[in-house]
Amino acid sequence: MxxxxxxxxxxxxxxxxxxxxxxxxxxxxxxxxxxxxxxxxxxxxxxxxxxxxxxxxxxxxxxxxxxxxxxxxxxxxxxxxxxxxxxxxxxxxxxxxxxxxxxxxxxxxxxxxxxxxxxxxxxxxxxxxxxxxxxxxxxxLFYQETAKSTSTEEKVVDNKTSDKPLVKSAVALEVSTNSNKVVETKDTTEKEAEKTTEVTAVEKETVEEASGNEILYAQEVDNGYQLVNSEPKVVMVLLKTGLDDVFNVKGNDAIVFKKNGVWMYSENKENGVKLKPLNIKF
Incomplete structure (x- = not known):
């Protein structure tokens, strides 16, 4: 028993x-x-x-x-x-x-x-x-995509506003880190068209940066690495955090981390989080 x-x-x-x-x-x-x-x-x-x-x-x-x-x-x-x-x-x-x-x-x-x-x-x-x-x-802990959290449109809004969300962007931009392909979905109205023009231009610029294929070479320095391009020119300095494959970016409110085998750059901006893939050779 x-x-x-x-x-x-x-x-x-x-x-x-x-x-x-x-x-x-x-x-x-x-x-x-x-x-x-x-x-x-x-x-x-x-x-x-x-x-x-x-x-x-x-x-x-x-x-x-x-x-x-x-x-x-x-x-x-x-x-x-x-x-x-x-x-x-x-x-x-x-x-x-x-x-x-x-x-x-x-x-x-x-x-x-x-x-x-x-x-x-x-x-x-x-x-x-x-x-x-x-x-x-x-x-x-590992995120598995489900219907509960799937969103057909990525818009950035300010969580400090009132009950009705103020949509900062009416353009959904999806960046594939594997193929560097950009998918653009438009959803604008006549009332919002004037307000969204500037935001759209900013987001397209971000996507162009994200879709770049420039190779950055990691050179070891004190407490981290400096990333240089083919010129060679130092693009950014990565500082160790004590975590494998996660670095703070010196001088920026940003981190670089590896996700699904791809190095990602994540930076906090006034209009949201800027996320783009990086091609880093260590």
């Missing part, structure tokens, strides 16, 4: 774990706050930046809570999971952190185990504890 009861418990636990994993991977977006409640100031110890980078590696589209959102996410906040980090049982030179993912109603979807660090340096202790916490559930 005891063996049967134990077997039932194991089966139930396994089923719950599978359901939780299926649910977490049905979301396309993750929202990260710019400030955690247990710390003073935005992006203290760069924990919020690190959180975003970690989830980007798992294939999600990640936005800060005060950033511009795509139109589908603006109109339906339940397309995203909301990340948070908590400090548990603070001790002397010991930091314990856990990561939570909740839905738009505040219901818990997934929680990591405690990430622990006793490094003497404050910033290294917190970032190490966060990475350790992420590692406890990273194997269950």
């Amino acid at each position: 005891k063996k049967i009861f134990s077997l039932l418990l194991i089966c139930c636990f396994g089923l719950l774990k599978v359901n939780s994993q299926t649910e977490v991977n049905s979301y396309k977006y993750i929202i990260v706050p710019l400030q955690y409640k247990f710390l003073k100031g935005e992006n203290k110890y760069r924990l919020n930046t690190l959180t975003k980078q970690l989830f980007l590696k798992s294939g999600y589209e990640v936005y800060y809570d005060k950033q511009l959102f795509p139109a589908d996410l603006f109109e339906d906040r339940c397309l995203a999971m909301y990340a948070d980090v908590n400090e548990i049982d603070r001790g002397f030179r010991i930091t314990n952190l856990e990561i939570e993912l909740r839905d738009c109603k505040g219901e818990l979807i997934l929680k990591s185990d405690l990430g622990r660090s006793g490094i003497n340096n404050h910033e290294k202790r917190f970032t190490t504890a966060l990475r350790n916490a992420y590692d406890t559930f990273s194997d269950r």
Whole structure:
């Protein structure tokens, strides 16, 4: 009888774990706050930046809570999971952190185990504890495209506006990182035509940059790499983050990371996130 009861418990636990994993991977977006409640100031110890980078590696589209959102996410906040980090049982030179993912109603979807660090340096202790916490559930995090999060039109809107979204672009631009092919879908009205002309020109320029095939060669420097073109000219400097295949771009609010075997450049802009593929040779 005891063996049967134990077997039932194991089966139930396994089923719950599978359901939780299926649910977490049905979301396309993750929202990260710019400030955690247990710390003073935005992006203290760069924990919020690190959180975003970690989830980007798992294939999600990640936005800060005060950033511009795509139109589908603006109109339906339940397309995203909301990340948070908590400090548990603070001790002397010991930091314990856990990561939570909740839905738009505040219901818990997934929680990591405690990430622990006793490094003497404050910033290294917190970032190490966060990475350790992420590692406890990273194997269950990988975005799988589903009907729930599929959008036929990519529009960038401002999440600080009122109830009605202000569409910053009426042109959907889809860049294929494999073929560098640009697909353009137009959806303009007479009232919006005048407003969207400038935005369209900006987006086309971004796509032209993204579709370039220029080879950038990585040369190792202190704490990272510099990328040079064939001239040769230094295009940008990549700084190590402590994560494999994720770099901060020196002087820009941007990162370079590898997704599905392709190096991607992601930069925060006033009109949204600029994303383009890079052809880097290490």
